[in-house]
Amino acid sequence: MMWFSTVKSLAIVLALGASVLAQDSSHSLVSRRLTEYLMPVATQTHEFAHVPNSNFVLLTQMSNSELIKIELDSTTEEPIAFHSFPMGKNSSTSMLHGVWPSTVYPGMMWLSLQGENKLLLVDPGKKLSAAPIIKKTIDIPTPGNGPHCVFEIGNRVWAGLKVASEQTGKYYVFSADVHNPKNHTLYPALNSPVFIKEEPTTGLIYVTQDNDSSILRINTTSGETKQVHVPASVGNNAVGMISATGPLSGVWFTLAGNATGGTGTFGHIGPSGKMQFFKLKHPLLGTNAGLLHIADASTAAGPALWLLSTSLLSTNSPDALIRVTFDASMKSIADEEYISMLTQNAMVHRILPLNHTVLVSELHTFTLAQLSYRNTVAGKWLPAQAVTNTSVYTEAS
Numbered sequence: 535m536m537w538f539s540t541v542k543s544l545a546i547v548l549a550l551g552a553s554v555l556a557q558d559s560s561h562s563l564v565s566r567r568l569t570e571y572l573m574p575v576a577t578q579t580h581e582f583a584h585v586p587n588s589n590f591v592l593l594t595q596m597s598n599s600e601l602i603k604i605e606l607d608s609t610t611e612e613p614i615a616f617h618s619f620p621m622g623k624n625s626s627t628s629m630l631h632g633v634w635p636s637t638v639y640p641g642m643m644w645l646s647l648q649g650e651n652k653l654l655l656v657d658p659g660k661k662l663s664a665a666p667i668i669k670k671t672i673d674i675p676t677p678g679n680g681p682h683c684v685f686e687i688g689n690r691v692w693a694g695l696k697v698a699s700e701q702t703g704k705y706y707v708f709s710a711d712v713h714n715p716k717n718h719t720l721y722p723a724l725n726s727p728v729f730i731k732e733e734p735t736t737g738l739i740y741v742t743q744d745n746d747s748s749i750l751r752i753n754t755t756s757g758e759t760k761q762v763h764v765p766a767s768v769g770n771n772a773v774g775m776i777s778a779t780g781p782l783s784g785v786w787f788t789l790a791g792n793a794t795g796g797t798g799t800f801g802h803i804g805p806s807g808k809m810q811f812f813k814l815k816h817p818l819l820g821t822n823a824g825l826l827h828i829a830d831a832s833t834a835a836g837p838a839l840w841l842l843s844t845s846l847l848s849t850n851s852p853d854a855l856i857r858v859t860f861d862a863s864m865k866s867i868a869d870e871e872y873i874s875m876l877t878q879n880a881m882v883h884r885i886l887p888l889n890h891t892v893l894v895s896e897l898h899t900f901t902l903a904q905l906s907y908r909n910t911v912a913g914k915w916l917p918a919q920a921v922t923n924t925s926v927y928t929e930a931s
């Protein structure tokens with residue numbers, strides 16, 4: 535038995551060695567690693583964003599309304615230090631939530647105080663220990679309530695209002711001119727708006743709603759809104775959304791699933807307005823994935839996406855970072871690379887791709903995880919190719 539299994543694993547090694555690891559006799563080690571960085575203890579570690587042209591990342595902790603400023607090593611991008619700042623009037627009720635870089639005001643960052651019904655534009659400061667300076671405050675007008683994620687699109691700031699209105703019991707999406715916040719609109723939404731993105735060809739705004747399995751479409755010129763329902767047959771609860779250009783052009787969104795698990799499904803809406811769905815194939819980590827967030831992973835080698843599966847809604851879904859590439863027609867998934875998170879049940883929340891590494895936030899464990907590669911790049915990790923290449927298995931057995 536022993537002899538047989540040794541021969542068998544030798545055969546696998548030989549098959550892989552001969553067909554896949556075509557390297558010269560002196561080898562540099564190829565590695566892929568995840569490192570976890572502990573943040574201050576809090577029950578809800580929420581959104582995070584890179585401050586453009588700096589070595590800082592800002593991370594929000596909602597349960598204690600603290601903004602964590604994290605300094606990255608300028609070469610390796612490794613987090614090296616942090617400083618924490620209270621935001622808002624009251625650590626237990628202000629509920630710091632969203633964070634997003636401003637383009638209109640370069641270097642400034644938008645924040646949302648969900649419990650105070652306010653958006654803030656802050657100067658995060660050039661030093662790690664410098665407290666953020668508030669440059670502008672925008673009050674969410676009634677009947678709006680509870681700004682969650684905040685975004686800047688063109689010259690307007692947007693926020694999904696997560697909490698049912700005290701006046702009407704309804705949910706809204708807030709939009710205001712950044713220079714003149716009195717010029718604002720509240721668009722009626724379903725329970726409850728999260729990500730807000732622009733489809734680049736049509737200029738239409740799409741909004742995910744995490745409790746009604748429907749995507750809101752807004753024409754800002756006419757003010758017209760429409761609900762586009764996610765067919766129950768593919769899954770439910772659209773959450774993460776990005777706007778992408780180039781071969782990925784359009785908006786891309788993920789389905790987070792529900793308490794029974796996810797379906798490993800994400801979708802695309804292009805200029806036609808039609809939803810197109812893609813489903814992960816990996817039986818262990820892919821088909822039950824509860825996809826909460828998404829980021830562009832495209833490189834010179836081609837279009838690609840990062841997807842984040844989370845245990846937030848169901849422990850049947852793994853905590854995993856997944857990279858997918860597409861076939862030439864962009865009609866189906868070509869390859870799937872899986873990076874299982876170090877801590878399962880961490881309820882991973884958001885993905886932030888940097889220049890050479892990828893950061894993932896963990897809602898439940900107040901941790902940031904960082905993925906990095908040596909002597910290879912994302913998408914070229916060989917075992918993932920071997921797994922999808924049945925001829926490798928056929929040869930090996």
Ligand SMILES: *[C@@H]1O[C@H](CO)[C@@H](O)[C@H](O)[C@H]1NC(C)=O
Nearest residue numbers: 584586587588589611888889
């Ligand atoms: C990445 O590169 C850009 C431009 O080369 C730079 O502005 C930015 O600060 C770099 N670092 C991170 C973490 O993105």
Ligand SMILES: *[C@@H]1O[C@H](CO)[C@@H](O)[C@H](O)[C@H]1NC(C)=O
Nearest residue numbers: 622623624625626627628649
């Ligand atoms: C913060 O809000 C809580 C709940 O309303 C209240 O009990 C507490 O006194 C407030 N703290 C401060 C410093 O105002």
Ligand SMILES: *[C@@H]1O[C@H](CO)[C@@H](O)[C@H](O)[C@H]1NC(C)=O
Nearest residue numbers: 689690710711712714717718
């Ligand atoms: C409101 O702002 C938008 C741009 O954000 C602009 O096109 C529009 O004319 C403004 N409306 C008024 C009444 O100022």
Ligand SMILES: *[C@@H]1O[C@H](CO)[C@@H](O)[C@H](O)[C@H]1NC(C)=O
Nearest residue numbers: 698725726744745746792847
């Ligand atoms: C969805 O909304 C209902 C009604 O407000 C609430 O009871 C439920 O907890 C929400 N579910 C999720 C997953 O947020």
Ligand SMILES: *[C@@H]1O[C@H](CO)[C@@H](O)[C@H](O)[C@H]1NC(C)=O
Nearest residue numbers: 736737738753754755756757
């Ligand atoms: C948005 O509404 C305007 C004004 O009614 C209309 O001209 C435009 O075609 C609409 N945009 C799209 C993409 O439907």
Ligand SMILES: *[C@@H]1O[C@H](CO)[C@@H](O)[C@H](O)[C@H]1NC(C)=O
Nearest residue numbers: 769770791792793794796797
């Ligand atoms: C959860 O989602 C599945 C489909 O993925 C669906 O069959 C099921 O009815 C949903 N459960 C609830 C409580 O909505």
Ligand SMILES: *[C@@H]1O[C@H](CO)[C@@H](O)[C@H](O)[C@H]1NC(C)=O
Nearest residue numbers: 553554919923924925926929
């Ligand atoms: C699968 O592996 C075989 C060698 O074992 C190789 O010839 C073939 O090109 C691979 N196919 C793909 C799609 O990578």
